[in-house]
Amino acid sequence: xxxxxxGLNFFYNKGQVFEKxxxxxxxxxxxxxxxxxxxxxxxxxxxxLIQHFNALLTPDSGAVYLNGNDIxxxxxxxAEIRRKIGLVFQYPEHQLxxxxxxxxxxFGLQFLNLPPQDVDRRVRGALKVVGLSEDYFExxxxxxxxxxKRRAAIAGVLAMEPEILILDEPTAGLDPKGRDEILxxxxxxxxxxxxxxxLVSHSMEDVARLVDKVFVMADSKIVLHGSVGxxxxxxxxLESIGLAAPQITYLMKELSxxxxxxxxxxxxxxxAFRAIKDVLDE
Amino acid sequence: MEIIKFENVSYEYIRTDEQQRIxxxxxxxxxxxxxxxxxxxxxxxxxxxxxxxxLAKLINALIQPKSGTVTVNGFDTSVEENIYKVRKSAGMVFxxxxxxxxxxxxxxxxAFGPENLGIKSAEILRRVREALESVGMLKYFDYSPHNLSGxxKQRIAIAGVLAMEPDIIVLDEPTAMLDPLGxxxxxxxxxxxxxxxxxxxxxxxxxMDEAALAQRIIVMEGGKIAMDGKPAEVFSQVEKxxxxxxxxxxxxxxxxxxxxxxxxMPLGILTVKEMTDELCRLKLRA
Numbered sequence: 001x002x003x004x005x006x007g008l009n010f011f012y013n014k015g016q017v018f019e020k021x022x023x024x025x026x027x028x029x030x031x032x033x034x035x036x037x038x039x040x041x042x043x044x045x046x047x048x049l050i051q052h053f054n055a056l057l058t059p060d061s062g063a064v065y066l067n068g069n070d071i072x073x074x075x076x077x078x079a080e081i082r083r084k085i086g087l088v089f090q091y092p093e094h095q096l097x098x099x100x101x102x103x104x105x106x107f108g109l110q111f112l113n114l115p116p117q118d119v120d121r122r123v124r125g126a127l128k129v130v131g132l133s134e135d136y137f138e139x140x141x142x143x144x145x146x147x148x149k150r151r152a153a154i155a156g157v158l159a160m161e162p163e164i165l166i167l168d169e170p171t172a173g174l175d176p177k178g179r180d181e182i183l184x185x186x187x188x189x190x191x192x193x194x195x196x197x198x199l200v201s202h203s204m205e206d207v208a209r210l211v212d213k214v215f216v217m218a219d220s221k222i223v224l225h226g227s228v229g230x231x232x233x234x235x236x237x238l239e240s241i242g243l244a245a246p247q248i249t250y251l252m253k254e255l256s257x258x259x260x261x262x263x264x265x266x267x268x269x270x271x272a273f274r275a276i277k278d279v280l281d282e
Numbered sequence: 283m284e285i286i287k288f289e290n291v292s293y294e295y296i297r298t299d300e301q302q303r304i305x306x307x308x309x310x311x312x313x314x315x316x317x318x319x320x321x322x323x324x325x326x327x328x329x330x331x332x333x334x335x336x337l338a339k340l341i342n343a344l345i346q347p348k349s350g351t352v353t354v355n356g357f358d359t360s361v362e363e364n365i366y367k368v369r370k371s372a373g374m375v376f377x378x379x380x381x382x383x384x385x386x387x388x389x390x391x392x393a394f395g396p397e398n399l400g401i402k403s404a405e406i407l408r409r410v411r412e413a414l415e416s417v418g419m420l421k422y423f424d425y426s427p428h429n430l431s432g433x434x435k436q437r438i439a440i441a442g443v444l445a446m447e448p449d450i451i452v453l454d455e456p457t458a459m460l461d462p463l464g465x466x467x468x469x470x471x472x473x474x475x476x477x478x479x480x481x482x483x484x485x486x487x488x489x490m491d492e493a494a495l496a497q498r499i500i501v502m503e504g505g506k507i508a509m510d511g512k513p514a515e516v517f518s519q520v521e522k523x524x525x526x527x528x529x530x531x532x533x534x535x536x537x538x539x540x541x542x543x544x545x546x547m548p549l550g551i552l553t554v555k556e557m558t559d560e561l562c563r564l565k566l567r568a
Binding site for chain 1: 297306328329330331332335377378431432433455458459460461462463464465466488490491524527528529531532533535536539540543545554555557558561562564565568
């Protein structure tokens with residue numbers, strides 16, 4: 001499913017003294033099956049933007065199109081749209097409430113009138129993706145560690161089998177292995193099921209490693225977008241808006257300044273390894 | 283002088299049913315021994331559920347050990363009368379800044395702690411100004427905290443702890459929700475307080491590049507200390523770190539990959555500068 005945003009403006013507290021422009025003339029296109037990253041400083045409008053994708057917020061002007069259809073043309077269709085678009089909020093573990101992990105993940109499915117075996121298949125599948133084994137099924141979500149709770153909450157969204165998966169800082173507070181596991185699984189899931197994935201993240205390293213395309217937000221606007229290479233080549237601009245390039249990019253820059261001329265366009269550790277090996281093996 | 287001391291400390295979480303019968307026990311800290319010197323900057327790493335946050339709560343006397351002793355600034359934390367002194371000695375900063383800010387004006391928020399100590403207004407004001415100055419936020423004295431960025435809010439939370447004039451600051455994943463600039467600002471603040479005011483800092487984090495800035499790294503696993511050493515020592519053990527569900531900074535990972543592929547270089551490289559120097563030296567020799 002593709003997402004297109006045209007001329008979107010949005011204000012918080014519109015018409016009041018505390019009116020604040022949160023999104024300023026946003027235009028973007030995310031193709032069906034793409035894995036995109038949205039980066040930006042805190043308060044830049046990332047979370048506000050993604051809440052427009054499933055009609056939790058409606059634009060003050062402009063429009064959001066899913067597969068070419070304006071999602072706000074007919075408000076009676078919002079429930080259907082939200083079923084197709086899975087949104088994992090920040091701190092999704094605050095939304096856990098059931099008596100067992102299994103029941104919590106299954107909660108959303110009861111409204112879909114599925115046969116019980118389908119519910120079971122989906123719950124098991126979703127828990128497998130996030131790496132929670134059967135030992136966890138009957139545990140109370142509240143006795144899990146922070147990282148495990150996060151996984152359970154993400155599984156609840158995955159079980160709905162959304163066509164677009166939007167994740168707002170899904171790995172904040174997870175240990176490195178847990179972070180890599182969840183992100184890898186999401187990447188695989190996106191590729192296998194051909195779903196569109198939107199990842200909002202503060203980790204430049206994760207974004208560089210995973211996504212096809214990056215949108216950069218600052219002060220309610222999209223200030224830069226393009227491939228990973230196109231975006232991270234602008235490290236000065238990124239720093240001026242409170243972001244950074246991946247650590248490895250700074251190494252490559254320093255090396256080229258010191259006359260160690262490895263090839264350009266390197267934003268991940270693996271690429272850096274190959275580029276440096278090439279120079280040393282010459 | 284050791285300011286934090288754990289001697290054979292164990293702690294368990296207990297789950298009970300409606301009749302208060304114990305249904306489950308989970309030992310989060312097991313026979314742990316640890317001592318931290320005054321003025322040290324220690325990073326604590328470990329996967330989710332390894333016992334890091336429990337360790338932090340034990341330092342702050344939010345919980346007391348089941349067995350063994352935790353001594354903070356000379357006070358045994360399991361003695362009821364000491365709890366107040368322990369909490370004054372060791373301030374805590376948590377992950378989500380929005381849950382830690384209570385007042386509608388920055389200055390008032392920072393004043394909240396000292397106001398409850400019953401000290402004079404002039405002294406409170408002096409402390410608040412000094413604390414805000416230390417975290418580089420004095421000019422926001424009259425601002426509403428809600429309009430600040432995540433990094434700024436977190437620095438306000440740190441100022442709130444500083445106004446209590448603690449000897450120790452324990453930070454439990456203070457940068458998890460912050461953008462790169464916010465993370466850098468918070469880390470700089472912690473390092474500055476440690477260097478200039480000699481405040482003992484215990485930083486719990488999942489960011490390996492932050493841990494690389496500490497003087498010492500403690501790695502937790504299953505409620506015990508699995509590794510303890512300087513960043514270069516700890517991070518040079520890439521495989522062991524991975525086994526413990528952790529990682530190493532990008533530069534150190536590259537260092538490890540190059541070494542493994544036969545490049546003649548030492549392990550334990552942490553910074554861009556060290557790496558550049560090493561690679562340029564290698565190229566000259568080639």
